[in-house]
Amino acid sequence: MAVLRVKFTKDKRDKLAQVLWILNWISVVTGAILFSLGIFLKVEINKRWELMAEKDIQYVPNMLIAVGLLACGINFLGGKICYDCVDTTKFLRWKLIMLPYIICTFFFTFCVLVGALMCYGMQSELEDALTMGLSEAMRFYKDTDTPGRCFLKRSMDMLQIEFKCCGNTGFRDWFQIQWISSRYLDTSQKEVVDRLRSNVEGKYLMDGVPFSCCNSNSPRPCIQWQITNSSAHFNYDYQTEELNLWMKGCRQALLDYYNHIMRSIGLTLSVLTGVRYLQTSLENVLRQGDPNCESDGWLLENSFVETARSNLNIIKNLGKCVLEEQFAVCAFMDLCLHTVCLVNNLN
């Protein structure tokens, strides 16, 4: 009982071969795009490594780069095969390689699927990394004299300017940390001393934000000090003022940005499935012997269960060979057996 059986006439097979040749070339291009997206993602993650806590998310861009390169190679070969497959005589040349090629493509498609799933799975890890990283960056914002943390102020400012965001979830996050270094606080002033004493940890907290939170779309000059105090500024209502500072949190802004990159990656899967049909239908042409008749194409020759069982048997036999003989001889014998079967079917 074949899985997903479709009937093909000779004309349809020719058209399918041509379409698949084009699709293979599109796959090569998408493989190149995948590769460059992987490199781009790697660069982007490295740019912001200071804002991400110690999480191992480098495996995703590395996977994408490897998959992209493989896609180019495999689909380039596939394009060549499909080009030759229109002619039944040329197909004979590729017959022996077809089965290993199909197996490789299958595993490759599986890898692409795993890669796509990893991209989606990475999202939650990325969110965690960013939350922790951003809160640490904000905490160490003032430590511009501590080696190893002296660039955090600059990174945070440039991030808020570039991504048009403020704080972790919003601008209020800045009210809960001391972002002005004690070096620049006049501790002889009563005001400063009062503020330092007003909380348990002795931090200088205030309702002000750094200049990088300022919204460039605001019609009035930026209000970054005494934000919650409506009477401190003329014609200013804190509750209704939306344009003064960036309202979005940087965690959300960064997540949106990275998700946008990931979504561009999900397209390759559909292209690779079509190649299977051509390969199986052409094998059947040979089996039936008449190049002009109709033939069937399918995804799997037997049902899933039977195919799994037969494959398991093949692997078991292979395993037996490793114990008894050299593995290479065994694989060669296996291939010969398959070829003999096909030739027998042809006769």
Add this chain to the structure above:
Amino acid sequence: MAVGKVTFTKAEREKLAQLLWLLNWISVLTGVILFSLGLFLRVEIQKRQEVMSDQEILYVPHMLITTGLVACCINFLGGKICYECTDTSKFLRWKLVLLPYIVCTFFFTFCVLVGALMCYSIRNQLEESLFLGLRNAMRYYKDTDTPGRCFLKRTVDLLQMQFQCCGNAGYRDWFHVQWISNRYLDMTSSDVRDRLRSNVEGKYLMDGVPFSCCSTLSPRPCIQQQVTNNSAHYNYRHQTEQLNLWRRGCRQALLDHYTSIMRSIGLIVLLIWLFELLVLTGVRYLQTAMENVLRLGNPDCESDGWILENSLAETARSNFNIIKNLGKCYQVDDDPNINPVS
């Protein structure tokens, strides 16, 4: 005495024609490059048009765009001609067109050179335009409620943040401009009223700058109000503080940005000009060689090719005579109907 005389065998002529066909197609590509460079420059200038007072510098990208398009057409035609020139019979079809084509290409190549030189000479006009444009932008910074000027604040802020600059020549330019709108000034406060009265024009001037002047490299939070007042901030000396605000003026920053773009474009256009000149020389040689073949009558023999048939001085003199005779045709003295000889 021909200028640059070279003898060509039949095989060499055919090779020359093939080579020129290839070079002409490469020239079509360089024409496309020229076109896209012009387009890129136009887009770059248009992006910052709000801080430029006049748009006259747009003639440089327009020149490059037209030259690029003309290059594509001329070299496409040239490729076609060279392809057919290998065969003497087909050459007859193009014989009459070839000399005007070469003259046109010569003038076109001259235009490419002019385009390249314009890229280098535009600097002064650009500086003037930027000076006036930035001054106006800073003056209208506060007018976010006036239609037509409401986006100037945003443009200036984004410009200062992107190019890491402040003001026209430096941050002090903001001290001479009222950049806070009266809508946000509390007129009942005596501070405000004193400041407004302190100058002739009644402007609210202060030693403060917008937030976009703040430098991200500063180790301390940005000081943008009372910039010149040392005692207003703890541990702050205005004279020695270098990292607090951006030191560069936006005029200089933009000028450097555009000058570097135009210099690279100018260099590429000069290289394209040299290439076009090479192609033109090749076509001229091919034309003269083929004409000499026709003159000698034997399509298989050797023939000479040259750039000019006689020396430079003689050619100039003969061309001048042609132009004079063209002029003479319309002179009254030769008209037999006036002053008839009786």
